[in-house]
Amino acid sequence: MNLPDPNQLIDALASQIQPQLKPDTALLGIHTGGVWVMDALAARLGVDLPKGVLDIAFYRDDFSRIGLHPQVKPSKIPFDVADRPILLIDDVLYTGRTVRAALNLIFDYGRPASVQLAVLIDRGGRELPVCAEFMEARMDLEPNQNISLEKNEDGRLQLMLKQQVATA
Amino acid sequence: MSRNLQLTEDGRLRHLLTLDGLPPRILTEILDTAESFVSVGDREVKKVPLLRGKAVFNLFFESSTRTRTTFEIAAKRLSADVFNLNIAVSATNKGETLLDTVANLSAMQADMFVVRHASSGAPHLIAQHVAPHISVVNAGDGRCAHPTQGLLDMFTIRHYKGGFHNLRAAVVGDVLHSRVARSQIHALTTLGCPEVRVVAPKTLLPRDVESMGVHVHQKMETGIKDCDVIIMLRLQNERMQGSLLPSAGEYYKHWGLTPEKMKLAKPDAIVMHPGPMNRGVEIASDVADGKHSVILPQVTFGIAVRMAVMSMVAGSTAAGGNA
Numbered sequence: 001m002n003l004p005d006p007n008q009l010i011d012a013l014a015s016q017i018q019p020q021l022k023p024d025t026a027l028l029g030i031h032t033g034g035v036w037v038m039d040a041l042a043a044r045l046g047v048d049l050p051k052g053v054l055d056i057a058f059y060r061d062d063f064s065r066i067g068l069h070p071q072v073k074p075s076k077i078p079f080d081v082a083d084r085p086i087l088l089i090d091d092v093l094y095t096g097r098t099v100r101a102a103l104n105l106i107f108d109y110g111r112p113a114s115v116q117l118a119v120l121i122d123r124g125g126r127e128l129p130v131c132a133e134f135m136e137a138r139m140d141l142e143p144n145q146n147i148s149l150e151k152n153e154d155g156r157l158q159l160m161l162k163q164q165v166a167t168a
Numbered sequence: 169m170s171r172n173l174q175l176t177e178d179g180r181l182r183h184l185l186t187l188d189g190l191p192p193r194i195l196t197e198i199l200d201t202a203e204s205f206v207s208v209g210d211r212e213v214k215k216v217p218l219l220r221g222k223a224v225f226n227l228f229f230e231s232s233t234r235t236r237t238t239f240e241i242a243a244k245r246l247s248a249d250v251f252n253l254n255i256a257v258s259a260t261n262k263g264e265t266l267l268d269t270v271a272n273l274s275a276m277q278a279d280m281f282v283v284r285h286a287s288s289g290a291p292h293l294i295a296q297h298v299a300p301h302i303s304v305v306n307a308g309d310g311r312c313a314h315p316t317q318g319l320l321d322m323f324t325i326r327h328y329k330g331g332f333h334n335l336r337a338a339v340v341g342d343v344l345h346s347r348v349a350r351s352q353i354h355a356l357t358t359l360g361c362p363e364v365r366v367v368a369p370k371t372l373l374p375r376d377v378e379s380m381g382v383h384v385h386q387k388m389e390t391g392i393k394d395c396d397v398i399i400m401l402r403l404q405n406e407r408m409q410g411s412l413l414p415s416a417g418e419y420y421k422h423w424g425l426t427p428e429k430m431k432l433a434k435p436d437a438i439v440m441h442p443g444p445m446n447r448g449v450e451i452a453s454d455v456a457d458g459k460h461s462v463i464l465p466q467v468t469f470g471i472a473v474r475m476a477v478m479s480m481v482a483g484s485t486a487a488g489g490n491a
Contacts (some may be wrong), residue, residue, distance in 0.1 A: 055204065058216035058479075067180065067483025068218070070197055074204040082212075108213035 003159040006091075006149055009120045009136040010037060010157075014044035016134050017087070017118060025085045026050040030102055031073055033091030033149035036157055037120060041089065052077035059101035075105060082110035091149035093119040096130030121159075123147055173295055180484035183295045183304040184477050186313035187354040195358055199323050201476035202469070208245060209471065218479045219248035222279040226252045227269075228307070229285040234443055234467060235307050235317070239282045242474035246482075248280075270294050278302060280482060288312035288347075303481035305474075311347050316477055317442050318351030320470040322359060324462055325397055327469065328438050332356065336434075338365040338385075338392050341401030341423065341450050344372045348442045349401055350380075357381045367391030369423065371412040388422065388429050395433045398460075400425055400441045403450045416449050426452045430460060438462045 027049050029038030035053050042049055057072035088102055099117060106112060118134035123141045141147060144164045152158055174190065176182045181194055208214055224243040228236050236252065243250045253273075264272075270281065280303045283291040288310030295304040308314040322332075329335055337356055343349045343366050356364045357380070366377060367385045377384060385391030392398055403419060413419055425439065439451075439460045447453045456463060 057204070058208075058218055063218055063483060064486045067486050068201065068479050070201075072201055072204045074207050076207070104217070108211055108215070110212050 001161060003147075003161060004121075004137050006037075006120055006157045006159050007040070010040045011044065013037075013118060013120065013134055013136050014041055016136075017041070018045060020116075021045065021047070021049075022085045025087055026052065026079055026081075027087050027089060028052045028054055028077065028102075028106065030088070030090045030098060031055040034089045036149060036151060037091050037118075038089045040157065041118070050079040052079065054102050054105055056098060056101040056105055059104045061097055061101065077106075077109050080110060081106060081112050083113050086112045086115045087118055088115055089118050091120050092147055093117070093122045093130070093132050093135065094125050096126050096128035099130045100128050120149070121147060173292065176484050181477070181480045182484050183291075183306075183481060184315050185291050185295060185304065185306045187315045187318050187351050187358065188313065190358065192358050192360070195319070195322065195355060198319055198473065198476050198480065199326060201480060202319075202323055202472040205245075205472035205475040206469070208475070209468070215245050215247050217247050219243065219246035219279075219482055222246075222248045222482060223277055224248045224250050224280045224282065224478070225273050225278045226250065226307075227255065227273075227281050227283045227285075228253070229255045229283075229290070230308070232284055232307070234470075235284065235314075238467065238470045239305075239307060239316075239474050242471050242478060243280075243282075245471070246475055246479055248478075251278075266290060266293065267297055270297065274299060274302060279485075280305065280478065282307050284308045286310055301485050303485055305477060305481060308347055311345060312350070314347045314351050314442075316470070316474055317348050318355045319477070320466060320473040321352055321399065321440060321442070322355045323469045323473050324440060324466050325438070327465070328462060329396060332359045332361040335361050335396045336363045336365070336394060337361055337397040337399065338367050338395045339382075339399045339401065340367040340388070340391065340425065342372045342403050343368050343377060343401065344374050345404060346401050349399075352399060353380050353382055365391055365395070367423070369413065369419075388425075389432065392425075392429065393432045396437055398425065398433055398437055398439050400439065400445075400451050402442065402444060403446055405446070416446075420449055424448070424450055424452060425455050427454050427458070430455055430458075433460075440466055443467070 027038050029035035053076045055073045055075050057069040117132040119132045121137045122135045123139050146162045146164055148160055150158050150160045174183050174185055226236055240250050282305045284307040290309050291304050291306040306315055339349050339352055365383045365385055437460055441463045445451055
């Protein structure tokens, strides 16, 4: 399967978002792929938008099944969330569970004016009523396939498609 | 039962009973996880939903304010329901055994026990007998261990010093009776601190102290010289009544941490104390409240560290870990 170049997707996403930015819009990227997309987007959007980082480990709905993620990173929102338009950013939209967790996390910082979702790829397979306002590519993947954004040694972003190995 | 009561077969933290024998990987994972919990305390809603619907029982057979309160805050910030048992006026006084007390609380659908007990090994005994979904966290047992205090001290050191590999640390005072000192020494050596000193009069040192990999000093003048970290221990007043020490005044003169003695340590040294402090016995007020002191940040970090421990042990039982 030919995978799109994420840098082109980010270019297109930026021009989609640009006209809809409000003066006080802030960006929140979901760790880790979403943070890379956010940083690349912010560079292309050209304006100095406030940025924050979300790690949703404390809000996952599978804690009671798999426990705590061992490499949780601190969430950092260096601005007041209350009454702000938020652009939530991730690399791939799949079940919608990550977005649900991120929304709960954001609301524990305050009540935003609005939250919009921007992703590079919608891979289908939704399990919750979530959709993205800004989305660049749609792919139909099998449940055992996993697409993710990776960062090369030279800092260049790349999409990777992996076939999941069956676990015992 | 797995080889180590504290770990699941796939190596996750199942109970926290002692830092002795825990691999560096687990200690670092606890400190890293705690790092993410610190900022939860700065938010509008200071809670995360990890332990929603879980029942945490604080079983304190020995009195405590700071430790019990910070465990309670930690559990509540994880959204657990917390039950504080005042054992001094409860069934144990009527003759119930420890394991019967625990069995009854388990029948009330407990998910976690936080245990402080005057007898060394009490939390281990409970951990050996609880159901697979219940975790035990030691909040101080006898002279044995106080692992969350040791961990919050390590968190504090890492916060101010960035790591352990170039540090000289001194633990000063009543090492003999201190479960805190044991946990600190195990944690410091496990995390790679190259020079751990204990500083105390001979009567307050355990006989086996050198086997813990520490350098022994009986004088403050050599003991805290060029140290990056000074950990003061509480001198328990009841020790004065025996023949271990001449008097509180005499102790202060030789082993109390004063501004003058602080000049021997590195200029950027930090001073820690697990509390409660005896001002004018083991530490001067000018030092306790001075620029080197990180005693109050220790208390705040204790909440994040206990949140990390509780969410990790609860997560390991959730994941079907077997004891």
